[in-house]
Amino acid sequence: MRPTRRRASRREALAAYGLVSPWLIGFLGLTVGPMIASLVMSLTDYGLVNPEATRFVGADNYREALTGDPLVWQALRVTTYYVALSVVLELALGFGLAVLLNVGLRGVGVVRTVYYLPAVVSGVAVSLLWLLIFQPSSGLANAVLEVLGIDGVDWVYSTTWVIPAFVLMSVWGVGRAAFIYLAILQRIPTNLYEAAAVDGVGSFRRFARITLPLATPAIFLNLVLAVIGKFQIFTEAFVISEGGPGTSSLFYILYLYRVAFRYFRVGYASALAWLLFAVLLVLTTVAFRTSRHWVYYEGERR
Amino acid sequence: MSTSARAARRGGRDWAPVIGPRATGPWARRGSVVVLLLGAAAVLVPFAWMVSTSLKPESEVFRQPIQWVPKHTRPANYTEAATLIPFWRYFVNSLVVAVPTVIGTVVSSAAVAYAFARMRARGLPTLFGLVLATIMLPAEVTLLPSFLLFRELGWVGTYLPLVVPAFLGGGAFNIFLLRQFFLTIPREHDDAARVEGHGFLSILLRVIVPQSWPAIALVATFTFVGTWNDFLGPLLYLSDQDRYTLPLGLNFFKDIYNTQWAHLMAASVLALLPCLVVFFLAQRAFSEGVVLTGRKG
Numbered sequence: 001m002r003p004t005r006r007r008a009s010r011r012e013a014l015a016a017y018g019l020v021s022p023w024l025i026g027f028l029g030l031t032v033g034p035m036i037a038s039l040v041m042s043l044t045d046y047g048l049v050n051p052e053a054t055r056f057v058g059a060d061n062y063r064e065a066l067t068g069d070p071l072v073w074q075a076l077r078v079t080t081y082y083v084a085l086s087v088v089l090e091l092a093l094g095f096g097l098a099v100l101l102n103v104g105l106r107g108v109g110v111v112r113t114v115y116y117l118p119a120v121v122s123g124v125a126v127s128l129l130w131l132l133i134f135q136p137s138s139g140l141a142n143a144v145l146e147v148l149g150i151d152g153v154d155w156v157y158s159t160t161w162v163i164p165a166f167v168l169m170s171v172w173g174v175g176r177a178a179f180i181y182l183a184i185l186q187r188i189p190t191n192l193y194e195a196a197a198v199d200g201v202g203s204f205r206r207f208a209r210i211t212l213p214l215a216t217p218a219i220f221l222n223l224v225l226a227v228i229g230k231f232q233i234f235t236e237a238f239v240i241s242e243g244g245p246g247t248s249s250l251f252y253i254l255y256l257y258r259v260a261f262r263y264f265r266v267g268y269a270s271a272l273a274w275l276l277f278a279v280l281l282v283l284t285t286v287a288f289r290t291s292r293h294w295v296y297y298e299g300e301r302r
Numbered sequence: 303m304s305t306s307a308r309a310a311r312r313g314g315r316d317w318a319p320v321i322g323p324r325a326t327g328p329w330a331r332r333g334s335v336v337v338l339l340l341g342a343a344a345v346l347v348p349f350a351w352m353v354s355t356s357l358k359p360e361s362e363v364f365r366q367p368i369q370w371v372p373k374h375t376r377p378a379n380y381t382e383a384a385t386l387i388p389f390w391r392y393f394v395n396s397l398v399v400a401v402p403t404v405i406g407t408v409v410s411s412a413a414v415a416y417a418f419a420r421m422r423a424r425g426l427p428t429l430f431g432l433v434l435a436t437i438m439l440p441a442e443v444t445l446l447p448s449f450l451l452f453r454e455l456g457w458v459g460t461y462l463p464l465v466v467p468a469f470l471g472g473g474a475f476n477i478f479l480l481r482q483f484f485l486t487i488p489r490e491h492d493d494a495a496r497v498e499g500h501g502f503l504s505i506l507l508r509v510i511v512p513q514s515w516p517a518i519a520l521v522a523t524f525t526f527v528g529t530w531n532d533f534l535g536p537l538l539y540l541s542d543q544d545r546y547t548l549p550l551g552l553n554f555f556k557d558i559y560n561t562q563w564a565h566l567m568a569a570s571v572l573a574l575l576p577c578l579v580v581f582f583l584a585q586r587a588f589s590e591g592v593v594l595t596g597r598k599g
Contacts (some may be wrong), residue, residue: 016423023471029451034446100338103331105335122527124573129567266446270446277443
């Protein structure tokens with residue numbers, strides 16, 4: 001009996017390793033390996049043009065990025081501005097939308113599908129659509145403003161409005177965030193509401209005391225993921241504004257792409273990638289640290 | 303289909319609406335309807351503008367005041383757009399990338415997720431921890447060395463860098479999502495199959511996969527849409543115009559015919575259609591899957 005069982009568990013282990021092995025190969029070959037390579041390259045002046053002449057330059061790339069290259073700070077500033085605006089707006093609108101979608105109205109399925117559509121169609125085609133909408137003379141955005149009695153702006157051709165324009169595009173896809181919140185709202189047990197209703201608690205207080213606290217873990221997770229995701233905006237910027245006008249929409253990844261594939265400075269671009277990673281790591285850590293104060297986890301005593 | 307999936311399709315009444323249907327006053331409900339419909343209309347407006355523009359003669363695109371219904375409808379924009387650029391070639395190229403990527407992602411993430419959900423082996427929990435750790439890793443950190451690696455392999459200019467990684471695990475998030483779903487399937491189903499003499503692979507294919515269609519459809523849809531719309535990958539790896547995928551082709555179109563908005567929109571509508579079709583096909587499974595992804599096993 002025992003040897004058979006041991007043989008069975010060894011067979012199970014072998015099968016498990018077999019099933020996991022493709023992922024492990026990918027993890028080592030396409031994640032760990034490249035990460036190490038990228039770290040090493042970031043300490044060199046490796047270039048696509050003349051890789052034989054690569055020299056070890058120590059922390060020079062990082063020093064240049066932080067002190068000698070105003071475009072890095074411009075890219076960080078522009079990207080942070082965009083991320084902050086779009087994440088906050090999507091948080092507020094997405095959560096509000098999820099609450100409304102969860103009221104339990106009939107026929108809500110169709111509406112839900114509509115809200116999700118923008119998430120299905122990202123990329124170049126949609127960027128072109130928004131480029132058309134943002135045309136200053138007789139584009140749709142300004143036409144709508146005109147109906148409201150507001151003067152039009154130059155949108156993606158204006159240093160002031162180019163980032164708000166990208167934020168508007170991003171808010172269009174708020175349905176994706178709403179879906180995550182909706183999934184969480186639907187898991188809140190009915191009996192909590194029933195108990196509260198029996199106690200005569202009004203619907204606003206039910207929302208503030210039950211829904212909101214129970215939804216904070218989802219809000220939190222979505223916040224972290226949204227920040228990481230939004231920081232990586234690239235296609236829209238590449239297609240619509242090409243970083244312009246001037247450098248007013250030079251998003252971080254766009255700049256990284258240029259450094260690597262237009263200026264061929266792969267070593268420096270690797271340092272930029274690691275700086276981005278560091279920024280996101282710091283943000284995520286801060287988010288997790290502070291979350292203790294405002295995220296409620298079930299079963300936790302406060 | 304699991305019982306929870308059924309409950310979800312019935313409308314998920316074992317979960318509560320936030321402001322319960324009975325508990326909410328008629329005015330709050332009416333207000334919700336109005337806000338939801340207005341929001342939905344706002345979401346649809348850009349789509350409507352896209353279709354409307356795609357059917358206009360170029361001279362009417364910027365006519366003021368704006369026109370939602372073209373004075374002269376011009377469906378020929380569609381056929382012309384498809385010949386101004388080699389649209390159908392790009393379309394086929396996109397399929398050549400997207401279909402194997404979807405297959406690779408589903409097959410390999412299901413296999414890995416199954417091991418993490420059901421099997422015991424030394425080190426397996428640690429490996430799962432590594433999967434979780436990579437979910438939040440921004441792709442840019444590995445982008446440049448991966449590019450150099452694929453260049454060393456002589457793969458730049460081919461579809462291999464776009465497709466092959468999908469077969470190596472299928473992405474951390476997909477593994478996580480499928481594992482969570484597999485955990486909701488009762489183990490007794492596995493045991494029953496094992497008693498009948500089925501091995502691990504056979505259990506995966508006969509027991510787990512048939513009960514996981516919502517989650518698998520979700521992974522397949524997201525992967526298809528993501529691959530179909532991917533721009534950075536093809537931009538890095540494809541240089542020969544004959545191999546361009548649709549996003550590269552559309553961007554190319556924009557660069558040479560940038561004043562022909564009606565044709566550009568017609569091409570864009572055509573480019574978006576496959577994503578919409580896939581999305582609507584997966585809708586049913588999709589809504590079940592979305593409800594369940596947040597569930598713990």
